[in-house]
Each structure stands twice: as C-alpha cells, then as structure tokens.
Amino acid sequence: MSIYKVLGLMSGTSLDGLDIAYCHIWEEGEKWNFSIKNIAEIDYTDKMREYLKNAIHLSKEDHEQLHKDYGIWLGQQSKLFMDELGKEVDFIASHGHTSHHRPEDGVTFQLGDGQLLANTSGKQVVCDFRTKDVSLKGQGAPLVPIGDKLLFPEYDFCLNLGGISNISFEKGGERIAYDIGLANMPLNYITHKMGLAYDEDGKLARSGKLDHALLRKLNNLKYYSLPYPKSTGYEWFTSNIVPLIESSTVSNEDLLHTFIHHNCEQIAFAVLKHGDNGKSNSKLLATGGGALNQFFMDTLQDKLGKSVEVVVPNKTLIAYKEALVFALMGVLRLEGKTNVLKSVTGATSDSCSGEVFFPETI
Structure with a gap:
C-alpha cells in the first residue's frame, strides 16, 4: 500500500x-x-x-x-x-x-x-x-465531484458552499454535479462594503428581513432554468448580481438575509428535485465557508425539511475539502487514472x- x-x-x-x-x-x-x-x-x-x-x-x-x-x-x-x-x-x-x-x-x-x-x-x-x-467540450467544472465519489460515498449529496454553490450526487449509476448558483460571493461583497471580512455565524443576516421583490428577481435569473451540466463564476456574478445589490435601497442586513434565503431556496430545489436517491432519509454533506454560517445552515435545513439531513463536519474538512480533493486529483493524474468525469462536466469523454x-x- x-x-x-x-x-x-x-x-x-x-x-x-x-x-x-x-x-x-x-x-x-x-x-x-x-x-x-x-x-x-x-x-x-x-x-x-x-x-x-x-x-x-x-x-x-x-x-x-x-x-x-x-x-x-x-x-x-x-x-x-x-x-x-x-x-x-x-x-x-x-x-x-x-x-x-x-x-x-x-x-x-x-x-x-x-x-x-x-x-x-x-x-x-x-x-x-x-x-x-x-x-x-466540457464545462471544466465542477471538479470536486471525483473526490465526493471516491472519498465520501456514504453521503447522498455533497454540497460545497464557496463563492458559488455546487452539488454532486449519484444518479442512474453516474456522478452528476453542477454549479447551483450563488453562495458566499454576494454575502462577502455586501460585508466588504460594511468594512467586515464576513458575517460571523450569519448574525447580521439573521437580524435582517426578507426583501420579496429582490428575492423574485434573483429566483427568476435565467441561469437557474438552464439544464445541467452547467457552471458559473465571477463574470456571471458581476454582470447579473452586483447591479441588483448596488440598485437596492434596503439595509445591508436585509440584503444578507434575502441572499441567504435565495441561496437556500435554489439549493433545496436542486436537492429535492432529485428525490431521496432511493432512501427514506437522505444525508447531505455541507462544506466550504458557507457551512460555517449558522444562519445559512439553519435556513437550508428549514427549506429541505425532514427528508434530508444536513451534516456539517469538523471545521478542518469544511474549510479544506477542496484542497484535499485537488491533492487526490494530483494522485490520480500521476497514476494515470480518471480524475474528471464527463457525466459531471458534459465533456465527450472522461479524462x-x-x-x-x-x-x-x-
């Protein structure tokens, strides 16, 4: 070995x-x-x-x-x-x-x-x-699902909440994954305007109120209706999301509150759409910086209901899972084994x- x-x-x-x-x-x-x-x-x-x-x-x-x-x-x-x-x-x-x-x-x-x-x-x-x-001809993203498949097979869904949110799961014997949409990018953008690095535990967001008009605009963005495989990034955020933040007249706390509700609605829709993968109780592993935001996690569990349990691991795995997976991808590359899945990216072949x-x- x-x-x-x-x-x-x-x-x-x-x-x-x-x-x-x-x-x-x-x-x-x-x-x-x-x-x-x-x-x-x-x-x-x-x-x-x-x-x-x-x-x-x-x-x-x-x-x-x-x-x-x-x-x-x-x-x-x-x-x-x-x-x-x-x-x-x-x-x-x-x-x-x-x-x-x-x-x-x-x-x-x-x-x-x-x-x-x-x-x-x-x-x-x-x-x-x-x-x-x-x-x-693939999306080149997301890449972490190979790690989800090989290192965390006991979970029905693996959710990463970095700047954006992405998810991976098994369906029909294949690993499926795609970028759902937003996670920390809008939250960090708003807190940086406030002179803060981030919203600790989501306390500011929890104190805010829902802006229903903004929530509708966010949920109606074209990206969410596109079929997977799909991926997004900073370009999409700056062209579609930043103008909505900058034109808003509500408080920063209300913006944070509304974006977390939006994020969680889109994540819950993505998870529940794919059912329980044959299980009566599904488990979702949540990692990335968003998993450290307690209001984010509470809201996500609320949107998912009782059929899906949100599992938040230790802080090391939350923060360093992506670095771990790229280490694994390096190992697979040197062993000449598949480390990018066509079922995830939409490419013509695994690579x-x-x-x-x-x-x-x-």
Missing part, C-alpha cells in the same frame, strides 16, 4: 486566501482513504486580492505577468509551509486561481504558473486541471487531467 504525501493548494472565487492542506492519500482495496495532517490559510493582502479580483480586466501582457508572479508566490508559500512542516512531501497539487471561465467559448484559465511554482518550491507540481476538459512540472535547476 503506497501512501502519497501531497500538498493541496486551493484559491476559490470568494478570494479569502490560499488554503494549503498536507494530506496523506492511499488506496486500500477498492477504497480511497485520506488524512488531513496539517493545514494553513494564507490571507491575501488587499493588494493581492484586488490584483486577482481584477485579473479578468487585465491586458494580455499584464495577465501573463500576474500568472508568473502568482506562480512564484504559490511556490514561496508552499516552501515556507514545508520548511515549517519538516515532513516529507511527494508533490504539490495546485488548483490555482481562476481568472477566466467561459467554457461555452472554450476558455478557462487558472493563474499560477506551474513551472515557476515547481522551481520556487523545489517540488514536482500537478496543476491546470480544467483546460483538458474544456478542450473536450486524466492536469499538467505536470518538475523543478528546473538553473
């Missing part, structure tokens, strides 16, 4: 910072197992956050420079973490940070130059997990995705 010792790196659309998870991953019989040994969250400086947030608007030359700069920064943070860790690391699996995602145009780009990351960290790197799937880089000595 071979145990892979991997650093998983993840930066999500919510722009909270870089998540690093040192994971042991191994296959025993037909079952993949994991242990998250050490973790770190590296906060972005205000300058870095703005740089990444505005990457979509950069010129080609400036975007390429950011790609290089961010790759070096990822390598520096990885090396600092490994030096402090003092333990053996086989390789680094990096998601990067998504700057462009328009799969309908054949475009997706994850910042963080893999060669410079490898050179700076001194470790082999696996990265760029989305491009191959998009070249196969073993990811580019591999070795440190260059200069």
Whole structure:
C-alpha cells in the first residue's frame, strides 16, 4: 500500500486566501482513504486580492505577468509551509486561481504558473486541471465531484458552499454535479462594503428581513432554468448580481438575509428535485465557508425539511475539502487514472487531467 504525501493548494472565487492542506492519500482495496495532517490559510493582502479580483480586466501582457508572479508566490508559500512542516512531501497539487471561465467559448484559465511554482518550491507540481476538459467540450467544472465519489460515498449529496454553490450526487449509476448558483460571493461583497471580512455565524443576516421583490428577481435569473451540466463564476456574478445589490435601497442586513434565503431556496430545489436517491432519509454533506454560517445552515435545513439531513463536519474538512480533493486529483493524474468525469462536466469523454512540472535547476 503506497501512501502519497501531497500538498493541496486551493484559491476559490470568494478570494479569502490560499488554503494549503498536507494530506496523506492511499488506496486500500477498492477504497480511497485520506488524512488531513496539517493545514494553513494564507490571507491575501488587499493588494493581492484586488490584483486577482481584477485579473479578468487585465491586458494580455499584464495577465501573463500576474500568472508568473502568482506562480512564484504559490511556490514561496508552499516552501515556507514545508520548511515549517519538516515532513516529507511527494508533490504539490495546485488548483490555482481562476481568472477566466467561459467554457461555452472554450476558455478557462487558472493563474499560477506551474513551472515557476515547481522551481520556487523545489517540488514536482500537478496543476491546470480544467483546460483538458474544456478542450473536450466540457464545462471544466465542477471538479470536486471525483473526490465526493471516491472519498465520501456514504453521503447522498455533497454540497460545497464557496463563492458559488455546487452539488454532486449519484444518479442512474453516474456522478452528476453542477454549479447551483450563488453562495458566499454576494454575502462577502455586501460585508466588504460594511468594512467586515464576513458575517460571523450569519448574525447580521439573521437580524435582517426578507426583501420579496429582490428575492423574485434573483429566483427568476435565467441561469437557474438552464439544464445541467452547467457552471458559473465571477463574470456571471458581476454582470447579473452586483447591479441588483448596488440598485437596492434596503439595509445591508436585509440584503444578507434575502441572499441567504435565495441561496437556500435554489439549493433545496436542486436537492429535492432529485428525490431521496432511493432512501427514506437522505444525508447531505455541507462544506466550504458557507457551512460555517449558522444562519445559512439553519435556513437550508428549514427549506429541505425532514427528508434530508444536513451534516456539517469538523471545521478542518469544511474549510479544506477542496484542497484535499485537488491533492487526490494530483494522485490520480500521476497514476494515470480518471480524475474528471464527463457525466459531471458534459465533456465527450472522461479524462486524466492536469499538467505536470518538475523543478528546473538553473
């Protein structure tokens, strides 16, 4: 039995910072197992956050420079973490940070130059997990469902609440997954306007009132009526959601309250539409930053009713599940096994995705 010792790196659309998870991953019989040994969250400086947030608007030359700069920064943070860790690391699996995602145009780009990351960290790197799937006519997202399937088979639904919400589940012998829509992006946008990093436990949202007119506008957005496979991202948020927030005349607390109700209505609709998967009581695993928001979780359980139990795991798994899954995807890539599912992305075939880089000595 071979145990892979991997650093998983993840930066999500919510722009909270870089998540690093040192994971042991191994296959025993037909079952993949994991242990998250050490973790770190590296906060972005205000300058870095703005740089990444505005990457979509950069010129080609400036975007390429950011790609290089961010790759070096990822390598520096990885090396600092490994030096402090003092333990053996086989390789680094990096998601990067998504700057462009328009799969309908054949475009997706994850910042963080893999060669410079490898050179700076001194470790082999696996990265760029989305491009191959998009070249196969897939959405290039979501990618985490392979981890849901292999690491968390005991749950009927796996829900991730990062900047956006996505879900995965088994149906007809296949893994199905797609981006439902919003999660933390509008909440963080509103709290940042208030000078806060986030709404702790959803206390501000809980104190607000429902804006029925805004709720109707949100629920009527075209994206929700599109069939899966589908994925969304920052472009959709800025063009469709930000104008609604900026034109609103209600309090920030009411906005937070309304967005959580909207998020939970769309999530509940997605879950209940697919029934109980043959069980009288279904279990839904909730991870990502939204799972730390108690008002979000209470509202979601209320919308789902008694037929679906919302399970919130320990805080490490809540915050670092995506970094763990990218570590697993790196392992699968090096073993030559499928790590992106066509049933999830709509691609013409499953794929073993990811580019591999070795440190260059200069």
